[in-house]
Amino acid sequence: MKYILLLFVPIFFSCQSKEEITQQQYSVEGMALYKANCENCHQADGGGLRDLYPSIQKTHLSPEALACLVKKGKKGNGFMPANPKLQALDIAELVTYMREKWGGKKQIYSVDSVRLALQNCP
Numbered sequence: 564m565k566y567i568l569l570l571f572v573p574i575f576f577s578c579q580s581k582e583e584i585t586q587q588q589y590s591v592e593g594m595a596l597y598k599a600n601c602e603n604c605h606q607a608d609g610g611g612l613r614d615l616y617p618s619i620q621k622t623h624l625s626p627e628a629l630a631c632l633v634k635k636g637k638k639g640n641g642f643m644p645a646n647p648k649l650q651a652l653d654i655a656e657l658v659t660y661m662r663e664k665w666g667g668k669k670q671i672y673s674v675d676s677v678r679l680a681l682q683n684c685p
């Protein structure tokens with residue numbers, strides 16, 4: 564319910580551009596996706612959990628690399644599960660949210676960008 568309200572507030576009460584509104588919608592959806600799929604390990608503030616799960620607050624990953632990581636997971640010193648059920652739109656919303664929260668960048672990472680990134684994963 565909270566999320567639904569957040570979506571409508573900017574539409575009714577401001578003169579923001581369509582671009583800004585879409586960015587906020589992506590970000591709000593992305594936050595919900597982060598809670599559902601990432602927060603258990605990386606925590607709400609992105610600070611991670613001891614030595615088990617790394618902090619993602621200052622990750623140097625590009626949005627492209629992030630899209631691939633989320634979709635395919637990673638096995639390094641630790642193990643991050645893949646997310647095969649997340650679609651391009653979900654990943655676009657997630658990346659948009661993360662960039663805003665930890666990158667200070669209010670900019671949509673588009674669905675097309677995600678599709679392209681996923682075709683070129685290492």
Ligand code: HEC
Nearest residue numbers: 600601604616617619622623633637638639640641642643
């Ligand atoms: C089961 C726990 C777990 C979940 C759930 C999880 N991760 Fe991870 N994540 C990890 C581990 C462990 C690593 C380190 C992998 C390695 O390199 O060994 C990692 C690495 C990362 C990194 C790289 C950090 C860096 O700078 O190298 C990012 C970014 C990241 N995760 C984001 C996410 C996002 C976004 C989600 C949700 C879609 C997510 N993770 C879900 C455990 C998890």
